[in-house]
Amino acid sequence: MSAVSRRPRSTLIAGSGIARAACARVTAGRRTVVVVDAHLLPLAEDLPRCVAVVPLEVGGVDAGTVAALADRLRDAGAESVVAVGGGTVLDAVAVAAMGRATVAWALRRAEGAAVVSLPAPANPSIEVVAVPTTVGTSAETNAVAIVRTSAGARVLVGEAVRPRYAVLDARHYGTLDAADVRAGCLEAFLRLAGVSTADRAHPRGHAHAVAIARALLAAGHSALTPARRLRIARLSAATQRSAALRGRAPFSPRHWYLATEVSFIARTTKMRATASVVSRVWQCIEDGDTRWGSAEPLEAFWREATRDARLPLAPAAGIDALIARWGLPLAPRPDAEAREAMAARAERWWGGRGPALSGLSAPDVRDVLDRARWDPNPPAEASRLRPTVTPTPAGGGEHT
DSSP, X not given: OOOOOSSOOOEEEEESSOHHHHHHHHHTTSOEEEEEEGGGHHHHHTSOOOSEEEEEOGGGOSHHHHHHHHHHHHHTTOSEEEEEESHHHHHHHHHHTTOHXXXXXXXXXXXXXXXXXXXXXXXXXXXXXXXXXXXXXXXXTOSEEEEEETTEEEEEESGGGSOSEEEEEGGGGTTSOHHHHHHHHHHHHHHHHHXXXXXXXXXXXXXXXXXXXXXXXXXXXXXXXXXXXXXHHHHHHHHHHSSTTTTOOTTOOTHHHHHHHHHHHHXXXXXXXXXXXXXXXXXXXXXXXTTTOOHHHHHHHHHHHTTTTOOOSSHHHHHHHHHHHTTOOOOBOOOHXXXXXXXXXXXXXXXXXXXXXXXXXXXXXXXXXXXXXXXXXXXXXXXXXXXXXXXXXXXXXXXX
């Protein structure tokens, strides 16, 4: 997902070993709470003194967690909050920092809508200092937050969830597996490539998108030194801070919505799901199905972005080759019942009259899923995947 805004962007601070000093400087004189991935709790000890440290078990973060965190911030009298972790933690903090009343309103709206447009942020608000420990999500600079509910992922869009500061510390990326770094690199690249499937384009935005995409590919192809990991993190943030997304339709990366439902039903990571479905979506575009996107701008972006990358010229074949070159894992193949549930949910929440998959039906999505590139050697239990929820009847969901 991506969001385009004319409001001031997040202030970026980047370097090696700079998290403590940077956080101390931007939170000076303010009552500060630190929220941290429970598995990274020692990182909170390196941060400046605060009124409370709140660990989050990432696997259990959902709408209830966010509501409880909003209460915790209010009770602590927080004026700023430092969020340390991956996109799940950063998003949870960004939403909770909106305040109890706004959070409650947004979550109520999310019960009947996959996308919730947020009101303008109130003043004074709790300032969010995002300290990411993964790369690729751009949660530290984005005006979009994802909240997991019992019904699936919900997208909250608005300046209220854009962090005030983004602190990128190279030391936080040093222990990430190479596959995780390259998966983050791919996520940032696809954010740019995905919006290129829309007809609308700003010349300056196109130039920025191509430049950032080339830099991401070069970094992903290289040895992942600490400096290069930090560069990937900065490039990911730049997708939101530059003109790269200017003039683009915000719902144009259509692979994202399929991957969301694959991830939810199959209980796999979003990037595994993305790696499995993106080339099939792009193939639909290349074949002329304009409901998925426009072939000409996608082909132009791919041609320019991959000029020096020695990848196939056709976008669908090229993205498959890139995923294979980087050794990125695919999702296990869901069984027929699970694929049916994914397709029904995609139409219910994102299709119909909605802006994300407008005009696309469950059979259209099922066709993509049937032809997707699944892991040929999944664990034995993965071949017996079943829906985690009862499929919702098809029919356009409410969108804001």
